[in-house]
Amino acid sequence: MSGKLAGRNAIVTGAASGIGKATAMRLAAEGATVFCVDRDEEGLAKVVADLGEGHLGYPADLSLASSCLQVVAAALDHWDNRIHILVNAAAILIREPTLEHSRRAWDLTFDVNLKAPFLLSRDVVASMIESGIGGAIVNVASVEAVLPGRGHVAYTASKGAITMLTRSAAFETAPYGIRVNAVSPGVIATAMNADLRKDPESWSEMLAGTPMGRHGEPEEIAAVIAFLASDDPSFVTGAIVTADGGWTLH
Amino acid sequence: MTETVPRGEKRVAILTGAGRGIGRGIATTLAERGYNLVVTSRTREDLETTRELVEGTGSEAVVVVADLKDPQTPSRLLRAALDSFGRLDGLVNNAAVNIFAPFWTQPEGNLDEIIATNLTAPFFLCQAAANHWVNKGLTGAIVNISSAEDTIAYPDQVPYASSKGGLLSMTKVLALEWGPLGIRVNAVSPGSVDTEMTPEIYRKQAPKLMPIGRLGTPEDIGACVYFLLSDDAGFVTGTALYADGGYMLQ
Numbered sequence: 498m499s500g501k502l503a504g505r506n507a508i509v510t511g512a513a514s515g516i517g518k519a520t521a522m523r524l525a526a527e528g529a530t531v532f533c534v535d536r537d538e539e540g541l542a543k544v545v546a547d548l549g550e551g552h553l554g555y556p557a558d559l560s561l562a563s564s565c566l567q568v569v570a571a572a573l574d575h576w577d578n579r580i581h582i583l584v585n586a587a588a589i590l591i592r593e594p595t596l597e598h599s600r601r602a603w604d605l606t607f608d609v610n611l612k613a614p615f616l617l618s619r620d621v622v623a624s625m626i627e628s629g630i631g632g633a634i635v636n637v638a639s640v641e642a643v644l645p646g647r648g649h650v651a652y653t654a655s656k657g658a659i660t661m662l663t664r665s666a667a668f669e670t671a672p673y674g675i676r677v678n679a680v681s682p683g684v685i686a687t688a689m690n691a692d693l694r695k696d697p698e699s700w701s702e703m704l705a706g707t708p709m710g711r712h713g714e715p716e717e718i719a720a721v722i723a724f725l726a727s728d729d730p731s732f733v734t735g736a737i738v739t740a741d742g743g744w745t746l747h
Numbered sequence: 748m749t750e751t752v753p754r755g756e757k758r759v760a761i762l763t764g765a766g767r768g769i770g771r772g773i774a775t776t777l778a779e780r781g782y783n784l785v786v787t788s789r790t791r792e793d794l795e796t797t798r799e800l801v802e803g804t805g806s807e808a809v810v811v812v813a814d815l816k817d818p819q820t821p822s823r824l825l826r827a828a829l830d831s832f833g834r835l836d837g838l839v840n841n842a843a844v845n846i847f848a849p850f851w852t853q854p855e856g857n858l859d860e861i862i863a864t865n866l867t868a869p870f871f872l873c874q875a876a877a878n879h880w881v882n883k884g885l886t887g888a889i890v891n892i893s894s895a896e897d898t899i900a901y902p903d904q905v906p907y908a909s910s911k912g913g914l915l916s917m918t919k920v921l922a923l924e925w926g927p928l929g930i931r932v933n934a935v936s937p938g939s940v941d942t943e944m945t946p947e948i949y950r951k952q953a954p955k956l957m958p959i960g961r962l963g964t965p966e967d968i969g970a971c972v973y974f975l976l977s978d979d980a981g982f983v984t985g986t987a988l989y990a991d992g993g994y995m996l997q
Contacts, residue, residue, distance in 0.1 A: 645920035657916025668900035
């Protein structure tokens with residue numbers, strides 16, 4: 498297979514829908530072999546069928562630490578200890594008023610949005626250092642880390658946390674040929690906001706403040722992720738690449 | 748004191764991590780400038796010393812020994828403020844823990860411990876204070892002690908940096924949501940501060956490392972906290988005040 502990512506093995510979480518799915522498709526199109534992870538078994542099976550031969554699906558609930566450990570172990574086993582790329586795209590957003598935000602929602606959000614990327618990155622980095630092959634990790638943050646939205650405080654805090662996980666992990670792993678970057682999406686049409694898009698008026702009102710005047714598509718974030726996962730940005734690490742149609746310019 | 752407090756009457760703040768280091772400096776600075784305090788940490792002995800220092804300024808301190816990871820702690824601290832002083836004006840989330848290890852060797856428990864103390868506990872304290880103010884038709888101010896590490900990376904501290912990145916984003920979202928309620932939420936992000944935990948090498952290198960030529964003192968941080976709690980900062984919310992002697996400019 499030709500392409501920028503030919504011969505690369507990539508784990509993509511949240512691969513059954515949205516940004517994760519678009520990323521799995523894009524990385525495969527560029528030649529990578531993709532190990533797709535999601536808790537949605539049905540959606541995952543469809544994506545893997547679309548990807549075609551050689552790619553894998555691994556159903557897992559990443560809110561469980563044990564599942565995170567199993568994901569990396571299974572991928573290392575399958576690929577003979579060679580993982581070149583990890584994309585942490587899986588995330589949840591729980592809407593609860595901040596004054597009543599529950600501990601359950603807070604903890605679950607941090608388990609999926611921070612602890613899972615932490616555990617997956619940690620074990621993937623350890624394998625990259627051991628095998629000496631280097632690699633690229635791409636996290637999905639959010640512009641909400643700097644320009645917050647209302648009504649989902651745990652999500653926003655978790656995205657601020659993943660931003661600094663990215664920068665500090667990049668700092669430590671740089672000597673080993675490992676780059677750690679993040680994309681920080683603005684408003685992207687995914688299942689996370691499907692309910693909001695049912696009201697076209699308020700949706701377009703919200704987007705009126707975006708210089709590009711529209712929402713983004715998952716494929717537009719996948720394109721940035723594919724770039725960060727490739728060798729092209731070989732001098733780029735710890736970067737938070739904003740992809741938001743200009744949302745945070747003002 | 749500011750005009751909203753009658754002559755002779757003191758403001759009241761809850762301060763976590765008050766037994767040592769920066770926390771003790773915040774305690775004495777606020778006390779000197781007219782605050783009565785609820786001081787908390789896990790160690791009674793440390794808190795008693797802080798209490799004596801506070802009383803030496805002519806203010807009062809109530810000692811509450813508590814584990815911030817306990818879900819009952821926010822309501823205990825709130826009750827202590829109201830029972831002892833009959834009011835609450837401010838909350839200072841200062842307590843934090845750090846555990847040093849290379850990223851790829853970090854045990855899962857490090858992340859759990861650090862997020863629980865540095866991020867989850869501050870959120871639920873903010874929530875308890877805000878609910879008190881909202882239910883009573885009052886207003887208040889919150890200062891979260893972050894770190895230069897909410898923005899820049901240091902080695903061997905991925906969980907700590909993640910917690911501070913999350914705390915900074917949390918500060919912003921709370922400021923956004925609670926602005927209309929008359930509750931201001933800001934952060935102070937200290938750089939290297941001279942405390943009993945500071946390695947001697949830092950003190951030796953400070954003239955070269957710090958543009959200002961010295962390490963910070965706990966009282967330097969206390970002065971920033973006092974300002975952000977005060978009415979002088981009445982138009983300031985959702986910001987981080989970097990008190991780092993210019994370190995981040997390099």
